[in-house]
Amino acid sequence: MGVSRGTIWRLVKSARKKVAQALTEGRPLAVTNGL
Known part of the structure; x- marks a missing residue:
């Protein structure tokens, strides 16, 4: 790699x-492709 x-x-x-x-603070979780 x-x-x-x-x-x-x-x-x-x-x-x-x-x-x-x-998870603990109820925040949104954004998953993006950083490539």
Whole structure:
């Protein structure tokens, strides 16, 4: 892929935080294709 493992884990951590906030605070969750 050409992406470091650290970068992938930071993206996963950020995504998990956003999903948790959306579920607990009733916020909308937008999923887009950032490619």
